[in-house]
Amino acid sequence: MTTKSPWLVTYQARTSAERRLIAFPHAGGSASFFRPWASHLDDTLELSVVQYPGREGRMAEPLVPSMAELATAVAEALAADGTARETILLGHSMGAAVAYETLRLLEASGSSAVTRLCVSGRQPDGAETITSPRLRTDRELLSSMSELGGTRAAVLDDPDLREMVLDIARNDYYLVDSYRRDPDAVPLGTEVVALMGDGDAQTDPRRMQEWSSVTTGPFSLSVFTGGHFFLAEHVASVLSVATAAGVGSR
Incomplete structure (x- = not known):
């Protein structure tokens, strides 16, 4: 594992790789969720994962409370990276919104490195509209996390770990609940690929x-078996779709 920026964690660095995949974790998630994905990629692709503050190696840093602040920081980190390699962004759940807003900022700055945006497990405006966002209670968080899956039971059974995870999830859920996609935003110019599980109540x-409306480029939807965290059960297939050569590749 290598880290050039605190915002990006790279597993199995491949500096000679022609392309790179940047993954954005879900609410309450961290970079290590995507660690196993690196072993499914060949030498032409390098995997980096966005590490949000307040977790794993950034545990001492304050959590980011707004989508605008989070996307701006990630966009700046990617721009400062200086690579000209073809880049694919893939975000799951909350990460889909962060990836979309990050790409909006990158394209607005004139960057054309990103050729494909993959949005997983999240509709363009979320599964529900919350008119008055508030911090969720422990009971509400535990209910939602249990329903969606993705958090190991052993973590929630340990009082200290549970408190830490709930603090992070509470911040992230508020971030998502407060987020509103700008319906008048300038359309993206890149390909958009949507991914979902056929048993996911969130999609x-x-x-x-409707993700097709955010871009002037090509759009496609792939449906997999499984619930909200279907991608953990179909890593190879999801990567095949996300990184396939085609319209989004040079």
Whole structure:
């Protein structure tokens, strides 16, 4: 594992790789969620994962309370990276929104390195509209996290770990609940690929199709078996779709 920026964790660095995949974790998640993905990639692809503050190697740093602040910091980190390699962004759940807003900023700055945006497990405007966002209670967080899966039971059974995880999740859920996509935003110019599980109550195929409206580029939707964290069960297949040569590749 290598880290050039605190915002990016790279597993199995491949400096000669022609392309790179940047992954954005879900609410309450961290970079290590995507660690196993590196072993599924060949030498032409390098995996880096966005590490949000307040977790793993950045545990001492304050959590970021807003989408605008988070996307701006990630966009700046990617821009400062200086690589000209073709880049694919893939975000899951909250990470889909962060990846989208990050790409908006990168394209607005004139960058053309990103050729494909993959949005997983999240509709363009989320599964529900919360008119008055508030910090969720422990009970609400535990109920939601249990329903969605993705958090190991052993973590939630340990009082100290549970408190830490709930603090992070509470911040992230508020960030997402407060986020509103700008319907008048300048459309992206890159390819958008939407991914979802057929048993995920947070997504609906018709609503996932609405991601096509955020870009002037090509759009496609891939549906996998499974719930909200379907991608953990289909890593190789998800990567095949996300990194396939085609419209999004030079």
